[in-house]
Amino acid sequence: MSVARGKLAAGGRYESSDLQHDTTGERHPVSLRFRNQDLEAAFLVEQAQDRQTVLACLFCFDILTFVVRSLQLLTHKGQHRSWATIVPQIEEVLLSSAVALAVTSLLLNLQKGSGQDYAFACFFLISATLLLRVRWFLGSAVLALPVLAVFSAPLWGSELPHVLPHDAELHLTIAWALGALIAYLADDHRRRMFVRIGTSTGKGLSGSLGWGDHSPHNVVAA
Secondary structure (H helix, E strand, O other): OOHHHHHHHOOOOOOHHHOOOOOOOOEOOOOOOEOOHHHHHHHHHHHHHHOHHHHHHHHHHHHHHHHHHHHHHHHOOOOOHHHHHHHHHHHHHHHHHHHHHHHHHHHHOOOOOOHHHHHHHHHHHHHHHHHHOOOHHHHHHHOHHHHHHHHHHHHHOOOHHHHOOOOHHHHHHHHHHHHHHHHHHHHHHHHHHHHHHHHHHOOHHHHHHOOOOOOHHHHHHO
């Protein structure tokens, strides 16, 4: 076993001095795998270590969502109207918070030489609220936390300002604002289609929420 693989097996991180052979970084043109197997193994292990926080956030979200959904199934018998709307709201908060924490962790764990990876955070800020299908104002408000963390980094002595490119704060702010705009337009479209489809099919609120034979007029009257 080579020095590099031995260190990886022991839970250490790869260092360039561990490789005794090809260190040119030659890659396959299609799969992009490093031709040097030690270098490829070191790369995979380091990437796995860097995404541990993200996986932990997603795991916690899955557990919390499972608990919330289980409570909904146990208590929702066609009579708990308030609970039927509370559960999706809790789920929105949990999901948005998990993504916000993951993006914040990604930014705070950047190091010199990897500062350009903040572009991944920009991608999540633009698309997360849209892809998660949460209400635009909730998702945008929660996803403002990573941007606030970057701007407040100098206040608590973080090295992040010295790691990120000088225009990263502006790019992150624009990405967040663009994501909020896209989420607003998507939310507006979904609500319009919800009303249009519900009206044309006669499904109404009772079909969506499982409230039995209650019509929209009876719900409003209640």
